[in-house]
Amino acid sequence: MNPGALTRFRIAAYVVGVGLLALVLVAMPMKYLGDDPRLVQIIGPVHGALYAIYLLFTFDLAMKSKWPMGRTILLLIAGTIPFVSFVAERKVVKEARQREAAAA
Template sequence: MQKSSSNALSFFRTIGYAEGISLLILLGIAMPLKYLAGYPLAVKYTGWAHGLLFVAYLSLALWVKEQENWPFKYLINAFLAAFFPFGTFLFDKWLKKHGQA
C-alpha cells in the first residue's frame, strides 16, 4: 500500500509542476501574444493544455488525500495553490516541509 501511495504522491507532484508551468506560460507568454501581438491561437492551445492539467491536478489532489490520509487542510491548500501563479510550486515546498514529499 505504501508503494502505490508514494507513486500517487509522486505523480501528483509531477502534474503539479506541469500545471504550474502551464499557468505561467499562459499568463506570461500566451496572453501577451494574444493581446499585444494579435495572435489568439496561443491562448487557445495553451489554455486547453492548462485546463486539462488543472483538472488533472485537482482530481489527483482528491485521490492523494485518500491515499495519504491527508488532513482536509492539505486538500484546501492544494486547491488554493492551483489558482495562483507559482502556487503549485509553493504547495510542493510546503508538502516537503511537512514531510509529505
C-alpha cells in the same frame, strides 16, 4: 504518505505550474498586446485538462494522507495561481520527508 500518490502530485504540480506560467507570461501577453490569440487557444485548453488531472492527483493524495478539507481545498486551488503550485509542492514534500524521518 503514499509514495506513488506523492510522486503523481509532484509531477502534476510542476506540469500545471509550468503550463499556467506559459499561459500567463507568454500566451496572454501575445493575445492582449500582440493581438494574436492562437497561443491562448492552444495553451488554455491544455492547461485546463492538466489542471483537471492535478485535481484528481491532489485529491487522491489528500484522501490517502487524511488531510483536513481546508488544506485539501487550498492545495486544489494552488494550481490556479501562478507560482503557487511550486510552493505547495515543496511544502507537501517537506512535510512528507519530516513525517518519514520521524517514523524511522
